[in-house]
Amino acid sequence: MERVYNFSAGPAALPLEVLEQARDELVNWQGCGMSVMEMSHRGKEFMGIAAQAEADLRELMEIPAHYKVLFLQGGASLQFAMVPMNLLRGKASADYLNTGEWSKKAIKEAKKFCAVNIVASSEDRNFSYAPSQEQWQLDPNAAYLHYTPNETIGGVEIFWTPDTGAVPLVADMSSNILSRPIDVTRYGLIYAGAQKNIGPAGLTIVIVREDLLGQPLAGTPTMLDYKTHADNDSMYNTPPTFAIYMAGLVFKWLKRRGGLKAMEEYNIAKAKVLYDYLDSTDFYHCPTARENRSRMNVPFTLRDPSLDEAFLKGAKEHGLVQLKGHRSVGGMRASIYNAMPIEGVKALVEYMKAFEKQHG
Amino acid sequence: MERVYNFSAGPAALPLEVLEQARDELVNWQGCGMSVMEMSHRGKEFMGIAAQAEADLRELMEIPAHYKVLFLQGGASLQFAMVPMNLLRGKASADYLNTGEWSKKAIKEAKKFCAVNIVASSEDRNFSYAPSQEQWQLDPNAAYLHYTPNETIGGVEIFWTPDTGAVPLVADMSSNILSRPIDVTRYGLIYAGAQKNIGPAGLTIVIVREDLLGQPLAGTPTMLDYKTHADNDSMYNTPPTFAIYMAGLVFKWLKRRGGLKAMEEYNIAKAKVLYDYLDSTDFYHCPTARENRSRMNVPFTLRDPSLDEAFLKGAKEHGLVQLKGHRSVGGMRASIYNAMPIEGVKALVEYMKAFEKQHG
Structure with a gap:
């Protein structure tokens, strides 16, 4: 069969020209004599690939310097735990908007670590819409507000950015990151599994405002403390090198697309x-x-x-x-x-x- | 430059014929019209790839049916936390052998969760040897004993299998898994980051005896509970699909090699x-x-x-x-x-x- 049109919700279609480039340099990357998969993550070739990927993502999303960009593993499902473990910062509760199956999973995991205040829910109409902000019951003492701007199952997208005042805004953008411009400065933390709009599965991108780092819950594993990765340019341990390379090719493709x-x-x-x-x-x-x-x-x-x-x-x-x-x-x-x-x-x-x- | 001989400690060289096969089917896997990277992890093509990889690994290592094989993320560094979080099972301390930098990292992380009894250490001679078992001070009440059968930095390998009686034996085999036969039944849990002997970085393999599952520490994130993954055939969330595919190609190569x-x-x-x-x-x-x-x-x-x-x-x-x-x-x-x-x-x-x- 020739190439198909693949409507998978994720892992999802990748740009053909990105795949073709990956194929052409799979065995020997730019004449260096080895595959990207074989490169030491601390060698100059891969350090260059990772730095370029970060620079291109920063340019595409206009990410300011006081935000860290982290290349992690574990998908959004691990972020459901890492967000409360890192962002509670001494507070006992967090706000969550419930607009679908992914919101529900994030809420369920957060309840392991804190009280959860549901600011609004669209479960009454089978998650077929998103409640407008006037309907939300915000807690001014919440550690943060978490929402899911695009729910892949209900097909519900929120095109406006919530206003949470001084409460940090956290978004699971796994399924709509890079699909349109957003104002990163409105967010405390953005996370996204790669396998929809970024690259292959096995890479998770976190964009986090620096001042939110460094106060993890007691007992947080070293690998689940954002600061571990922020302090080591995502090289505390071996990162998912090939997935980062593929993401970098996608970022270049997005730049070529305008x-x-x-x-x-x-x-x-x-x-x-x-x-x-x-x-x-x-x-x-x-x-x-x-x-x-x-x-x-x-x-x-x-x-x-x-x-x-x-x-x-x-x-x-x-x-x-x-x-x-x-x-x-x-x-x-x-x-x-x-x-x-x-x-x-x-x-x-x-x-x-x-x-x-x-x-x- | 032609292909080089790459002596990297990891990510490391992959077999050329594995890379060539990956290249040849990168854009269109076996005529299905898409790349492995684009496949839904719940579609029949990828489910088949993952099942075949597991079956081949089980055959190569003679893994009995009462052991689960898990395809995870996060590397050995995340296992340093997952092991105590899952295997303490009500006990307050664990035994660790200290034979080098990787042992030390595992010990440091375990101390976040329990008392650590160092059964022996070779730090006295700069980690240039491994203490023989007669020198170990084993604790019969330890939750488990953890050791690192190959230390990549010191170049120290232990070729015999420790005898820990009823105490489960846990091994970080990141750097020597698949390099020789081992008797899996002697172990409670074996883990290995993929990027040395298995495949690309971003995949971690865990082989665990079923009876050790299901008693995680309070507050363990869902994604860090082995049972989450064991109960879902490593498909609780999106696994690192392309890395699993590459590992599967390496397993086939090992079988061809004898x-x-x-x-x-x-x-x-x-x-x-x-x-x-x-x-x-x-x-x-x-x-x-x-x-x-x-x-x-x-x-x-x-x-x-x-x-x-x-x-x-x-x-x-x-x-x-x-x-x-x-x-x-x-x-x-x-x-x-x-x-x-x-x-x-x-x-x-x-x-x-x-x-x-x-x-x-």
Whole structure:
């Protein structure tokens, strides 16, 4: 089979030209005689690769100098623990917004370490929207406020930045980082698993304001203290070197594409192709509130769920794969991160139209 | 530059044919239309890759069914915390053998969680040997005994298996796993960062006896509880998929090479080439006790340290790289893991002889 359009929610599609470059230099990186995977993380070749990746990420996201950029492991799931372990800083409770399955996981883990105040929840309508900030019950004494600006399962995205005053704002941006510009200075800490918009699984990026570091809970493992990694430029121990290299190639690709403003425009146009079609038909249905429709993950159902299997089978025959919805909600989901070209979304809509014509 | 002989202590050389296969299928794995890096970890392609990797590792190491094999992240450094957090199981202290820098790091981290009884230490002779078991002061009430069968910096390897009776034996095998057969049933838990003998950095393998699971310390993060991963076949969250795939290719390569018995013979022959030469000259010196000479890491010094820089420069010109000793001890170190061919060691010795002739 030729290359397919891969709508997986993560690990997800990577830009073809990034993969081709990785292939071309896999055995011998830029004539140095070895693969990136074989390089000592303390050698000058890899130190250069890591420094360039950080510099490009800082440029893309306009990250100020008083923020540290950390290349870690363990995914968002480990951040669910590291955030309270590091950011409680003597306080007993933290604020959490609950907008879906990932919020719930973060909340459940935080409860191991502190009291959790749920500022608002959209569970009442099956996580199909995000409560506006007027509805939030903020605690001015909270150690921080945690939210998930994009929920991959419900397909709910929050496009505005919460205002939490002096309370540090923490965001799990695993599924929408780098999809549009954000103002990093509004955040205390941003984290993201790499496997959606950054690179391969096994790398987690943390962007954290320096003054929040250095007060971990008693008993925090050395490896779970952000300061360990901040003080050692993410080289306290061997980092996931190849994943960092791949992320660096993606950052270069984003710069060639024009940066995050250009990606935002492209992602708006891409999502519009799919949402416009979903709005034009009763054969398919998108459950998400209009103002929170994610540009990254588009869930939809067929009016007749007995056709689900035929839909997926036909899609695969057309080179459109990984469209099955998350096992917790069913239906379909098209994840259309940065690396999904608009041609892929158009091909999906053409297939959906043809399927509707055949079965509608 | 053509491919070099890479003597890095880790990340380290990988077998060329493994790298070539990874390159050939990087953009489109076995005709499925996507890269391994782009596969959902819950899709049938990747589930198959992971299951095959585990099956091959179990076959190579003869791992019995009552041991779980876990594919984790965070390296040995995170295991330094996970071991006490999971294996104390109500006890207040653990035994540790101190044979070098990696032992010391494990001990330092364990002290965050329990009392540590040092059963023996070789720090008195600069970690150049391993104390024999008759010298150990074992605590029969210890939760477990932890040791490091190969120390990469001192180049000290322990070829016998400690007898700890009913006390579970825990080994950091990061730097000698898969280099020779071991009897897994003698161990409670074995862990290894991948970046020396398994695959790329960012993957950590844990082999643990099932009955030791399920009693983590209060406050252990979900991601640091081995049972979380054991109960979910290492798919509780997104695992480091590409690193697991690479490890699987290395396991296949080891099987083609004849398995661990054949690798042991090869590694003995390889190390002999270098140690025999070191024993034949006064120009170089190997500080390690004869019975503990590591087959994986060979430290040596030049009689005249002012020649170090010229030695390293000339080596590089001969395609022999990463020979500089660890910054904590200086001198030279040749790491000759499984993937280093005997031709590489012979080329190193030829260079060393010529350098001696020129400068001796």
